[in-house]
Amino acid sequence: MTKKIAVSVPDDVAERLAQEPNVSAFVTESVRQRMAGERTRHTLRQVGFRLSDGGLADAGHALDEAQAKITPELRARAAALLSESSRGRLTRD
Template sequence: MTRRITVSLPDDVARYLDKHPNSSAIVTEAVRSHMQRGATTRAMLEAAGFTITEEGVARWRDKLRRPTDAQRAESRRRLDAIEAGRRPGTEEPA
């Protein structure tokens, strides 16, 4: 069974999907991959001997919050400097 849903996407993502005749398949694959990533990580950690509990997951989610827009922007500035051969935060060569 399938359902039609409407989503809003950034312009670059929409342009990418516009170029493909079966954008539903691309979106489905991306979402399924995202859904599987957590299960794969859990399985790998358990195989390495870690005991995963819902309480532990909640505790770490609280500690490891997603970065803010400002933090992401700062990370991008630092990466751009490194890729340009500069020391982050300065104009000095790396």
């Protein structure tokens, strides 16, 4: 079941949404991603993690920095290692 609603958004968001062929699907997926993040944070808090907005922002920056260091060569090597390990033929370099 679906429900039609009207929302007001800032101009920059409206411009971005205008680029989408299916605004409803785009908004639905975006909200579902937000909901998944909220559930994850709730679960982490329930099991004892102490989360703060600053800590989450720091972790996000650290993740971005780490991902920026992944070169095509490193990605290829990781894929090769994964393939070798899944076939049971992993050797140490």
